[in-house]
Amino acid sequence: MGLFSPSTWTLLGFVIAMAKVLLSVIALVVASTIGGIYFMQAKGIYPSAYPEGSRTTVALPSEHDMVYTEPELTTSDGVKLKAYLMLATKYYKTRPTIIYFHANAGNMGHRLPIAKVLNTQMNFNVLMLSYRGYGLSEGSPTEKGIKIDAQTALDFITNHAVLGQTPIIFYGQSLGGAVAINLAADNKNVPAALILENTFLSIPSLIPHLIPNLSFLSFLVHQIWPSQDKLALLPADLPILLLSGEKDEIVPKIQMETLQKLANNRGSGRGKKHTQFKSFAKGTHNDTVAQDQYFQTLHKFVTETVEKLPGGAKAGGRGARFAN
Secondary structure (H helix, E strand, C coil), X not given: CCCCCHHHHHHHHHHHHHHHHHHHHHHHHHHHXXXXXXXXXXXXXXXXXXXXXXXXXXXXXXXXXXXXXXXXXXXXXXXXECEEEECCCCCHHHCCEEEEXXXXXXXXXXXXXXXXXXXXXXXXXXXXXXXXXXXXXXXXXXXXXXXXXXXXXXXXXHCCCCHHHCCEEEEEECHHHHHHHHHHHHCCCCCCEEEEECCCCCCHHHHHHHCHHHHHHHHHCCCCCCHHHHHCCCCCCCCEEEEEECCCCCCCHHHHHHHHHHHHCCCCXXXXXXXXXXXXXXXCCCCHHHCCCHHHHHHHHHHHHCCCCCCHHHCCCHHHCCCC
């Protein structure tokens, strides 16, 4: 039987057919993976339904012995957001106002213990909101949408007859830090200070750390949150506090350290004078806020950089903040 006998061709045809099937399966798997990453990434980046009940049950500040109101926030694209406003227990007209941006899971109700420290122990005004698609807010979360939500919250404060005259501080944890950085870049003359906890350089930069086998598909991520680019644009005299958990399993500590370098380099190095960095040796991604000296560090930062403004705490706007 020769090399190219009918039986040989039959075997060769079978191999070719199987190869085509295998390639088709591989192509289908790759296409499904790529499609899943591209079209379903918002559900992974913004797990607003986790933990269970987060989209139906939101704790109230009164459950934590705080007096509050629920301002009606409607975004420029017509989405209604839920928010809590807690005024400082004493002298609220002259106390700093913190706009608090939460991380990517849960809702604002889960962060009320943090708000209580800021409001009742540190005597700050606090505004917190559930982003669109979070808690009882309308809509679905996207980078574009959450940026609009943050601007809506800031506009509420700046248009407030009293709070608009107070020093305004942006405070964000994880994703909330990216929200705060972007908002500060879009409103450079507004914030009196910026506080960031366990914040990433960008969403694509996390892929090699969180899903190393899919690093080559990072280009498919369209929810970017480019904090490293935005932070570099901030004014050199804007005080920035970075709070980093050294055991953060989600955001590698080197990313917070890189943000520190970018903050230091603002204004050809003038930003270093206005940048503070505090690391917590035992802090993980979610419990850095519970580490010893966390709130003491935050309070000291605000006291030294915001409450000692020329003209006192009544100073409003960046132009009145600093005597360099």
